[in-house]
Amino acid sequence: MTDAALPPPPSAAGRAAARAAAGKRLKRRHAAEARFRAYGLGAIALAIGFLAILLAGVIQQGLPAFRTNTISLPVYVDPAKVDARDPQGANYDLMIAEQLLNRLHVENDDLGENALRAKDLLSPDMGFQVLDAVKRDPSLIGRTLTIAAPIGGNADLYYKGELGREIAEADRKLDDAQLDWLDRLKADGLVTEGFNTRLFTHADSTQPELAGLLGAIVGSALMLLVTALVAAPAGVLAAVYLEEFAPRNRLTNFIEVNINNLAAVPSIVYGMLGLAVFINWLQFPRSAPITGGVVLALLVLPTIIIATRSALKAVPPSIREGALAVGASPTQAVFHHVLPPATPGIMTGVILALAHALGETAPLLMIGMVSFTTSVPEGFTSAATVLPVQIFIWENAAERAFHERTGAAILVLLAFMVVMNLAAILLRRRFERRW
Amino acid sequence: MFWIAILGLFLFSAAAFGLARRKASDAARAAGRRPNSLPGQQAGYVALWAFTPALILLACLIVFSGRIETGLIEANLPGAAAALEADQKALFVGDVHAIAEGRPTSAATWSGPLATARAAAVDKARDYELLTGWGGVILAGLVAVAGFLLALRRLSPDFTARRHAEGWIHGLLITCSALAVLTTVGIIASLLFESVRFFQVVSPVDFLTGLHWSPQTALREDQAGSAGAFGAVPLFVGTLLIMTIAMVVAAPIGLYAAIYLSEYAGPRLRAWVKPVLEILAGIPTVVFGVFAALTVGPAFAAFFKWIGGNLVGGPLDGVGQYLVQVQPNMALAAGVVMGVMLIPFISSLSDDILNAVPQSLRDGSYAMGATKSETVKKVVLPAALPGVAGAFILAVSRAIGETMIVLLALGSGGGTNLTFNPLDAVSTVTVQIVSLLTGDLEFDRPTTMAAFGLGLTLFVVTLTLNIIALRIVQAYREQYD
Numbered sequence: 041m042t043d044a045a046l047p048p049p050p051s052a053a054g055r056a057a058a059r060a061a062a063g064k065r066l067k068r069r070h071a072a073e074a075r076f077r078a079y080g081l082g083a084i085a086l087a088i089g090f091l092a093i094l095l096a097g098v099i100q101q102g103l104p105a106f107r108t109n110t111i112s113l114p115v116y117v118d119p120a121k122v123d124a125r126d127p128q129g130a131n132y133d134l135m136i137a138e139q140l141l142n143r144l145h146v147e148n149d150d151l152g153e154n155a156l157r158a159k160d161l162l163s164p165d166m167g168f169q170v171l172d173a174v175k176r177d178p179s180l181i182g183r184t185l186t187i188a189a190p191i192g193g194n195a196d197l198y199y200k201g202e203l204g205r206e207i208a209e210a211d212r213k214l215d216d217a218q219l220d221w222l223d224r225l226k227a228d229g230l231v232t233e234g235f236n237t238r239l240f241t242h243a244d245s246t247q248p249e250l251a252g253l254l255g256a257i258v259g260s261a262l263m264l265l266v267t268a269l270v271a272a273p274a275g276v277l278a279a280v281y282l283e284e285f286a287p288r289n290r291l292t293n294f295i296e297v298n299i300n301n302l303a304a305v306p307s308i309v310y311g312m313l314g315l316a317v318f319i320n321w322l323q324f325p326r327s328a329p330i331t332g333g334v335v336l337a338l339l340v341l342p343t344i345i346i347a348t349r350s351a352l353k354a355v356p357p358s359i360r361e362g363a364l365a366v367g368a369s370p371t372q373a374v375f376h377h378v379l380p381p382a383t384p385g386i387m388t389g390v391i392l393a394l395a396h397a398l399g400e401t402a403p404l405l406m407i408g409m410v411s412f413t414t415s416v417p418e419g420f421t422s423a424a425t426v427l428p429v430q431i432f433i434w435e436n437a438a439e440r441a442f443h444e445r446t447g448a449a450i451l452v453l454l455a456f457m458v459v460m461n462l463a464a465i466l467l468r469r470r471f472e473r474r475w
Numbered sequence: 476m477f478w479i480a481i482l483g484l485f486l487f488s489a490a491a492f493g494l495a496r497r498k499a500s501d502a503a504r505a506a507g508r509r510p511n512s513l514p515g516q517q518a519g520y521v522a523l524w525a526f527t528p529a530l531i532l533l534a535c536l537i538v539f540s541g542r543i544e545t546g547l548i549e550a551n552l553p554g555a556a557a558a559l560e561a562d563q564k565a566l567f568v569g570d571v572h573a574i575a576e577g578r579p580t581s582a583a584t585w586s587g588p589l590a591t592a593r594a595a596a597v598d599k600a601r602d603y604e605l606l607t608g609w610g611g612v613i614l615a616g617l618v619a620v621a622g623f624l625l626a627l628r629r630l631s632p633d634f635t636a637r638r639h640a641e642g643w644i645h646g647l648l649i650t651c652s653a654l655a656v657l658t659t660v661g662i663i664a665s666l667l668f669e670s671v672r673f674f675q676v677v678s679p680v681d682f683l684t685g686l687h688w689s690p691q692t693a694l695r696e697d698q699a700g701s702a703g704a705f706g707a708v709p710l711f712v713g714t715l716l717i718m719t720i721a722m723v724v725a726a727p728i729g730l731y732a733a734i735y736l737s738e739y740a741g742p743r744l745r746a747w748v749k750p751v752l753e754i755l756a757g758i759p760t761v762v763f764g765v766f767a768a769l770t771v772g773p774a775f776a777a778f779f780k781w782i783g784g785n786l787v788g789g790p791l792d793g794v795g796q797y798l799v800q801v802q803p804n805m806a807l808a809a810g811v812v813m814g815v816m817l818i819p820f821i822s823s824l825s826d827d828i829l830n831a832v833p834q835s836l837r838d839g840s841y842a843m844g845a846t847k848s849e850t851v852k853k854v855v856l857p858a859a860l861p862g863v864a865g866a867f868i869l870a871v872s873r874a875i876g877e878t879m880i881v882l883l884a885l886g887s888g889g890g891t892n893l894t895f896n897p898l899d900a901v902s903t904v905t906v907q908i909v910s911l912l913t914g915d916l917e918f919d920r921p922t923t924m925a926a927f928g929l930g931l932t933l934f935v936v937t938l939t940l941n942i943i944a945l946r947i948v949q950a951y952r953e954q955y956d
Contacts, residue, residue: 069846076848080735083728084748087822090815091755097770098762274651281648297945299655304869304941305934306876308905309662312930315912316665323541325578338658345655371641399759402878402905406912420478423579428761428879435765435883443769450762457757 098454102447108236108249109199111162111225112188115139115170119182127174132167133159136187144221157218163249165189190238191231193248193441195222199231203440213440239448243416244430248441251434253449255416259329259409259424260398260456262417266333267340267397272390274337275344282345283352284374303342310339311406319407326408330420335403340393347389351382384471388464395460399453401428427453477537480612484533484619488526491623495521495630503632510632517636523643524626529619536611545572547603553592567593575600666934669927676921677705682928684708688891688902690911690922705925707932709893713806713901717881718874720810720897721817726867728814729821736822737829738851756819764883767812772803772884775811779898798898807897809884813877817870824869828862828948829855861947868944872937878905904929 050058115136122130134152137159141148148154166189174180190196194213197203203212205219214222225231243255282299286292314335318324324331355378363373379386404410409429417424425433427449434446496518503510510517548568556567567589570580574597585593630636674682685706732752736745783798832855840850856863881903891902911926 069849073846073848076851077735077739080731080739083731084735086728087732087755087815087818088748088751090818091751093770094758094762094766094815097766101769274654277648277651278655281645281652285645285648286652295652295656298659300945301938301941302655302659304872304937305662306873306878306905306937308876308878308908309666309930309934312908312912312927313658313662313665316669316927317661321542322538323545323572325541325576338661341655341658369637369641371644375644395757399757399761401759401761402882402909405909408913410913421576421578428759431761431765432879432883435768446765446769450765453759454762457759461757 098447098450100447101444102449102451104200104202105239105444105448106236107200107233108238109191109196109231109233110188111191111231112186113140113143113166113230114184115166115187116184117170117174117181122174122181124178124181127171127178130171132170133162133164136162136166136170140221144224146221157215158221160214161192161195161218161222163190163192163247165247165250190249193439196249197441197444198222199226199233202444239445243414244412244425244433245414246412248437248439248445251442251445253427253430253452255413256425256427256430256449257452259417260426262329262420262424263333263336263426264394264398266330266420267337268390268394270334270337271340271344271393271397275341275390275393276348276386278341279345279348279352280374280379283349284378285370299342299345303346306402307339307400308402308406310335311403313338314403314407325421325423327411327413327423327425328421329417329424329426331407332404332409332424332426333420335407336397336400339400339403340397343393343396344390347393348382348386351385351389352378354385355382381473384467388468391460391464391467395457395464398456398460399428401432404429405432427456476608476612477533477540480533480615481530484526484529484615487619487623488522491525491627492518492522494518495627498627499630499636502630506632508632511634512636512638516640517630517634520636520640520643521623521626521630523640525619525623527643527647528622529615532615532618533611536607536615540607540611541572543607544575544600544603545569547606548572548596548600551596551599553595555588555592556596559589567596571596571600575604662934666927666931669924670931673921673924673928676924677928681705682707683932686893688907690907690925705921705928707904707929709891710902710904710907710929712893712895713891714875714903714905716806716895716897716901717810717813717903718871720807721813721874722867722871724811724814725817725821725870729818729870730825730863732818733822733825733829734851734856737826738847738855752819752822755815756823758816760816760877760879761883763812763816764879764881767808767880767884768803768886771812772805772808775805775808776801776803801898802900804884804886804900805898806885806901809881810897812884813874813880816877816880817874820873821866821870824866825859825863828859828866831862832858861950865944865948868940868947872940872944875940876905876933876937878909882906882909904933908933 113136116139118135121135122132134155137155138148140158140162141154144158146154146158166187169187169189170185173185191199194203195218198214198219199222203214205216209215222231238250239252240257241254242250242252245251282292282296286295314331318331318334319326324334359377359381360373363377364370368376404426409425410433411423411425412433413423413425415422431446431449431453434442434449437443496514499510499514499517503514512520545568548571549564552564552568556564559567566581566583567585570583570585571593573580574593682705686708687704687706688709689704732748736748740748779798779801783795783801786792786795787799789795836854836858837850840854841847845853882905885900885902885906891907892899894901908926908929911922911929
């Protein structure tokens with residue numbers, strides 16, 4: 041550096057100006073610092089805000105579905121309408137609707153329009169119950185039964201205030217007269233509100249008021265059982281091999297790269313694998329928990345392998361070496377001394393992987409689990425649906441009453457996931473050892 | 476039945492273990508010296524021989540019984556059915572198999588001679604099922620007993636049972652590792668097999684460069700030029716559009732959150748925010764999809780309609796008229812919700828990467844008088860850049876492969892027009908795969924094969940992105956470790 045490049049020695053005024061400029065610069069830099077910090081905090085606030093909006097939306101949407109209105113009506117099994125030889129042939133729904141009109145002192149018109157409108161308020165379950173009772177005991181014909189059943193989906197929405205009179209009559213499913221009838225039924229004390237047990241005791245249905253989650257819950261449980269039985273042992277043993285025994289060579293390297301890449305393959309591709317290999321080639325049953333379970337097992341296998349490997353890595357080598365030093369074979373050292381302290385970590389990984397499998401939807405759509413099943417699955421090969429797919433099905437349904445059930449199904453699914461995650465956290469807290 | 480057989484196998488092996496153990500300790504006592512292997516190890520060897528071959532046999536039967544039965548049905552079809560066209564025949568065989576197993580059949584109806592043929596075939600199919608079922612179980616039982624007896628005969632105080640048993644265990648471990656490779660092989664084979672058949676009908680160039688996607692028209696065989704309907708560019712554009720929106724949302728928020736967490740936040744804030752982000756990461760994507768379809772989409776549509784309503788009649792009347800008719804199933808809603816889903820993914824990956832930057836770099840910067848934000852911007856981020864880039868690439872790959880959010884937000888029927896407008900309905904690769912592959916499908920249709928063509932493209936793209944990302948992250952890690 042030459043002298044010519046140096047600035048001339050500053051005067052007193054120049055020094056003051058420089059100090060002022062430096063002060064300004066510092067202020068600007070501190071302002072930039074504060075701004076940067078605010079961006080960071082803002083980003084976190086946004087992320088938490090999104091979560092809060094999401095949860096609030098789901099809860100607001102789903103909570104009403106846990107309450108339901110039940111109507112209980114005395115039904116006179118009219119011998120003029122029900123034939124003892126052919127109980128199946130009678131139109132029970134219409135019979136009940138006409139009696140409902142009588143009770144409300146409303147004339148049925150010539151075309152029977154009013155009876156049909158009254159029928160809209162009730163669920164077909166009433167008719168099924170009467171039919172069942174008559175089939176079991178034909179002597180009931182001519183007598184009066186008291187039947188309790190969920191009220192129709194739209195009527196239920198009205199009672200919950202989600203389909204009120206403030207909506208223009210043309211835009212809602214129930215007209216003013218129907219709403220008047222509902223008000224009177226409520227005033228007569230025939231309609232009671234209570235916890236929606238049906239949601240947990242029945243499978244899916246075409247009628248929103250009759251639809252429940254039991255089929256999906258059982259389906260999910262069966263499928264997760266298959267996933268756990270296949271993926272947990274296979275994943276843990278593969279990880280043990282790769283971490284403890286595998287020689288460092290190209291093949292091992294290839295397997296490792298392979299596993300890392302498998303973990304990032306889109307889940308829908310596993311669905312296509314299931315469709316092409318398991319259903320089309322191996323003729324696995326469609327929509328069955330065993331097929332879904334095997335596909336999801338392949339999906340979570342890399343996750344389990346990676347988690348198990350890190351749990352095994354966390355066990356200090358001194359334990360392994362100690363075991364080898366007193367004469368254990370490598371296999372004994374691993375299975376007797378390294379695996380036991382790694383078990384909590386492995387269990388945590390397996391549970392988290394299963395929680396992931398529980399929420400997975402896309403591959404199951406591919407293997408036909410989106411089919412509509414109204415029965416609770418009986419075994420691993422019967423047609424079934426699972427919770428996330430049930431959410432998908434209900435979300436796509438046209439009736440509004442299904443929308444609140446979508447929310448309820450999400451809440452149930454999230455509850456299961458919270459339980460599994462809590463179990464994993466507790467396991468980690470309770471048993472994890474820091475070396 | 477197979478499950479009961481496996482349970483029985485467990486019990487048998489336990490009994491075998493007990494028996495062998497008694498025999499081994501008796502033998503050791505009679506010999507009057509320490510045996511080569513402990514009685515428990517000898518018994519373990521015997522139990523492995525009793526258990527493993529039979530289990531492998533049963534597992535193979537579970538996996539292949541459907542295939543074997545189908546093969547048998549197909550080989551012994553009654554005359555009327557054997558004369559059917561290939562795809563009709565496959566449907567017929569599937570129905571026969573389903574009836575024999577009490578599963579629901581396809582929608583096809585078989586009448587006349589085919590109905591009687593089906594009844595006959597079902598009767599035979601039931602026999603095959605008994606054959607594979609009982610035959611398999613009996614065979615497995617014989618294998619288990621034979622394995623047990625053979626192993627039991629080898630037992631002696633000098634027998635190196637432990638080494639032999641460990642050999643078995645080793646084999647088992649290697650088999651399990653091979654499963655991961657087998658999965659990859661299965662994925663590639665299934666995608667390739669169908670794709671190759673698809674690309675024989677539709678040329679890959681048309682598929683990758685065609686601007687018009689409407690696979691349904693190809694169902695009508697009399698229609699000319701059905702190949703023109705398989706141009707996947709609109710789907711690629713739709714996928715890229717949604718991915719871009721998602722990254723615009725997720726990249727800054729995720730990165731800033733990660734910077735704050737790793738550079739500024741105290742341990743108490745970290746202890747709160749990290750689990751919240753983990754919860755966000757653990758929410759199933761179908762939930763995000765419902766959120767997009769029922770909350771975000773309608774809210775956005777209402778917002779744009781409100782803006783449009785204010786513009787109509789003004790100087791920007793054209794824009795207003797357009798905004799008024801915006802539908803909730805727009806690309807923007809799907810992209811934003813997908814961005815929310817990606818936030819925790821990006822922030823946790825970036826957090827790890829920022830934490831891996833050595834403290835000495837920061838200290839050097841502070842010593843020169845830099846503020847914290849200047850240190851982050853000028854020192855930490857440049858040092859972490861490859862890692863952060865890797866994290867972003869992984870996020871992009873996830874966004875491309877994500878299905879449920881776009882499926883629910885856009886609807887499976889969504890528009891397949893070529894558009895870059897985020898307020899329009901678009902369709903993505905994954906959405907098309909789902910809509911082509913759900914429902915009652917026959918395998919030989921071009922639509923089904925087209926889905927596999929799309930799947931192959933998706934797999935290749937995400938795989939490439941993952942490999943690049945992993946390479947970058949690994950190369951970067953080695954720098955500081």
